[in-house]
Amino acid sequence: MAIKKKMANKKKKVARKSNTKSKKKIKSIKKKKKVVTKKIKVATKIKTKKRSKIIHLDTTKKRGKKMSTETVKGGVSSSLDTSHLKVPFPFKAKYGNYIGGKFVEPKSGKYFDNVSPINNEVICQMARSDAKDVDAALDAAHEAFKEWGKTDITTRSNIMNKIADVLEKNLNLLATAECLDNGKPIRECMAADLPLVIDHWRYFAGVIRAEEGSVAEISNSQYSYNIPEPLGVVGQIVPWNFPLLMATWKLAPALAAGNCSVLKPAEQTPASIMLMMELIGDLLPPGVVNIVSGFGLEAGKPLASSDRIAKIAFTGETTTGRLIMQYAAQNLIPITLELGGKSPNVFFEDIMDKDDAFLDKCVEGFVMFNLNQGEVCTCPSRALVQESIYDKFMEKVIARTKAVVQDNPLKMETMIGAQASVEQMEKIKSYLDLGKKEGAKVLCGGDVAKLNSGLENGNYIQPTIFEGDNSMRIFQEEIFGPVVSVTKFKDEAHALEIANDTLYGLGAGVWTRNGNIAYRMGRGIQAGIVWTNCYHAYPAHSPFGGYKQSGVGRETHKMMLNHYRQNKNLHVSYAENKLGFF
Amino acid sequence: MKVSATPTALELIEDLKKTHGKDLLFHQSGGCCDGSAPMCYPAKEYLVGDQDVLVGEIGGIPFYISKTQHEAWKNTDLIIDCIKGMGGMFSLDNGTGRRFLTRSEICVPEGASLN
Numbered sequence: 001m002a003i004k005k006k007m008a009n010k011k012k013k014v015a016r017k018s019n020t021k022s023k024k025k026i027k028s029i030k031k032k033k034k035v036v037t038k039k040i041k042v043a044t045k046i047k048t049k050k051r052s053k054i055i056h057l058d059t060t061k062k063r064g065k066k067m068s069t070e071t072v073k074g075g076v077s078s079s080l081d082t083s084h085l086k087v088p089f090p091f092k093a094k095y096g097n098y099i100g101g102k103f104v105e106p107k108s109g110k111y112f113d114n115v116s117p118i119n120n121e122v123i124c125q126m127a128r129s130d131a132k133d134v135d136a137a138l139d140a141a142h143e144a145f146k147e148w149g150k151t152d153i154t155t156r157s158n159i160m161n162k163i164a165d166v167l168e169k170n171l172n173l174l175a176t177a178e179c180l181d182n183g184k185p186i187r188e189c190m191a192a193d194l195p196l197v198i199d200h201w202r203y204f205a206g207v208i209r210a211e212e213g214s215v216a217e218i219s220n221s222q223y224s225y226n227i228p229e230p231l232g233v234v235g236q237i238v239p240w241n242f243p244l245l246m247a248t249w250k251l252a253p254a255l256a257a258g259n260c261s262v263l264k265p266a267e268q269t270p271a272s273i274m275l276m277m278e279l280i281g282d283l284l285p286p287g288v289v290n291i292v293s294g295f296g297l298e299a300g301k302p303l304a305s306s307d308r309i310a311k312i313a314f315t316g317e318t319t320t321g322r323l324i325m326q327y328a329a330q331n332l333i334p335i336t337l338e339l340g341g342k343s344p345n346v347f348f349e350d351i352m353d354k355d356d357a358f359l360d361k362c363v364e365g366f367v368m369f370n371l372n373q374g375e376v377c378t379c380p381s382r383a384l385v386q387e388s389i390y391d392k393f394m395e396k397v398i399a400r401t402k403a404v405v406q407d408n409p410l411k412m413e414t415m416i417g418a419q420a421s422v423e424q425m426e427k428i429k430s431y432l433d434l435g436k437k438e439g440a441k442v443l444c445g446g447d448v449a450k451l452n453s454g455l456e457n458g459n460y461i462q463p464t465i466f467e468g469d470n471s472m473r474i475f476q477e478e479i480f481g482p483v484v485s486v487t488k489f490k491d492e493a494h495a496l497e498i499a500n501d502t503l504y505g506l507g508a509g510v511w512t513r514n515g516n517i518a519y520r521m522g523r524g525i526q527a528g529i530v531w532t533n534c535y536h537a538y539p540a541h542s543p544f545g546g547y548k549q550s551g552v553g554r555e556t557h558k559m560m561l562n563h564y565r566q567n568k569n570l571h572v573s574y575a576e577n578k579l580g581f582f
Numbered sequence: 583m584k585v586s587a588t589p590t591a592l593e594l595i596e597d598l599k600k601t602h603g604k605d606l607l608f609h610q611s612g613g614c615c616d617g618s619a620p621m622c623y624p625a626k627e628y629l630v631g632d633q634d635v636l637v638g639e640i641g642g643i644p645f646y647i648s649k650t651q652h653e654a655w656k657n658t659d660l661i662i663d664c665i666k667g668m669g670g671m672f673s674l675d676n677g678t679g680r681r682f683l684t685r686s687e688i689c690v691p692e693g694a695s696l697n
Contacts, residue, residue: 339614
């Protein structure tokens with residue numbers, strides 16, 4: 001809730017409505033900032049202390065390649081300056097893999113350049129790993145599992161709470177790293193990504209303390225005990241849209257359940273998790289978490305197809321999802337897959353019955369397609385608006401969309417940052433072209449955004465609203481950019497028909513003042529999560545996952561624990577006498 | 583729906599054949615992250631079946647899409663292009679510094695008529 005408030009406050013600030021209430025809130029943000037500054041000092045101290053334990057790899061050359069303006073301390077151009085955030089440039093020049101509790105060189109000795117989407121400048125080099133590195137990580141994980149799998153729940157829980165504490169102390173540093181690595185706005189990193197990361201570690205630390213197995217009394221001398229047991233060593237492949245949060249969604253439940261992990265971050269955003277391991281690595285026994293960076297084909301595939309993993313968890317797209325299922329079939333292991341959506345966001349006419357705070361919230365709910373540059377699996381990228389309010393409501397959302405501030409993601413005022421990679425920007429461009437060819441009307445945006453002041457080479461797309469028909473490709477495929485396709489509906493039945501006319505079923509939004517409509521739509525929409533009068537809420541306590549082609553299984557929430565463990569049934573007879581069969 | 587490839591994409595296909603052999607296939611992806619990307623695999627590694635549609639061939643390589651996605655995309659022809667990039671998950675273009683990209687043109691589905 002605090003996150004929401006902060007986000008809402010900042011939006012209000014830019015959306016010009018300055019009233020006394022918002023002024024008070026801004027004051028409270030300023031106060032919080034002071035507290036955060038204190039935390040940074042502590043964080044920097046901790047970091048310096050811990051660094052002495054880290055193997056320092058060769059930190060020469062490369063950084064700052066393709067510099068467009070003058071350089072600042074840290075060797076990068078001024079567009080990537082982090083001094084106004086009161087944190088040092090977060091990355092070392094080079095990162096090996098994190099295996100067995102330490103950073104090690106990739107066995108091939110190969111590295112690749114990691115660029116920031118902010119201006120496509122090289123910010124560090126990452127290990128370009130292959131099957132041999134994956135094997136080394138699996139060795140370390142299997143060794144660690146011998147103990148970790150038997151560790152007291154209290155011990156595991158306490159460690160995870162300590163991890164959350166360290167991450168919280170380093171929130172600004174990690175948020176800055178995430179911003180540089182992924183291109184998302186720093187205010188989202190600080191108010192959403194990192195607080196959610198911390199929340200997930202604490203949630204899983206807490207929830208395992210309150211869990212119990214079960215006992216069934218079969219008869220007065222026979223009892224059936226159910227005891228959850230970890231799977232063992234699991235493989236986890238995370239995407240580039242929320243690098244730290246998606247890694248945490250996978251790591252926290254896996255570790256809480258007693259597993260060890262080999263995780264591969266996306267090659268587009270491999271660095272922030274290495275910083276996280278620098279900070280929290282020594283809280284865990286060596287080998288419990290192992291991070292192997294590199295390319296999908298060279299490092300991801302050997303991990304996903306390995307016969308030494310007990311489970312594979314993947315977030316991505318459908319074709320690779322099928323391939324991962326194929327590998328899992330060959331090894332007879334379970335999977336969880338999260339493969340995206342084309343989420344409908346439905347606005348009923350009664351939202352405009354009054355011009356009040358709730359209507360303002362609905363307008364924000366529409367503009368949520370810009371969160372994380374639209375690079376969210378549950379991006380509300382199809383908006384369905386009832387025809388009776390269409391013109392008036394669209395006028396409001398277009399104005400609000402035009403007020404979205406697009407600038408250097410490192411600035412606190414920036415609301416929309418850079419797309420995570422050049423190829424992602426190219427893909428979005430291809431859909432902007434296609435939308436126009438399909439006959440959709442561009443209501444705002446519709447092109448790349450040309451920014452200056454050192455951002456000329458960055459990946460920026462204008463927030464775009466298309467008006468069209470649900471049969472168009474721009475309504476059927478996740479563009480994964482700040483692009484929403486809007487259409488009209490006549491009545492509730494029509495809205496439900498359009499909402500469900502999709503291959504996917506991950507998220508959805510319903511906006512109405514009528515509780516009965518909200519309930520019927522919520523139950524009627526075939527999606528794993530239906531946000532009612534809200535959107536983009538991801539607390540650890542809410543399960544996340546898809547219907548239809550959006551995937552298999554759920555993430556977050558304690559139900560995730562059962563995706564990472566088996567049930568041991570101990571069936572015990574306390575009777576002295578035989579059955580009498582033989 | 584028809585599929586074709588740009589000269590640069592055909593060049594990348596030829597390069598991949600040199601490294602991985604000629605027996606390759608494409609499968610059009612959907613969904614989030616690298617969704618909408620055309621994925622290229624050794625033919626024996628990717629299981630295609632009755633739930634897939636063979637759209638055509640590019641550079642002598644068969645190009646498939648799932649039946650449900652084919653239905654949703656049927657009003658478009660696909661043009662496979664090649665751009666700079668690193669992604670592509672387990673696709674053979676991954677890590678080459680180049681990657682395939684699906685571009686689209688509007689087409690008239692079979693059986694439909696323009697009035």
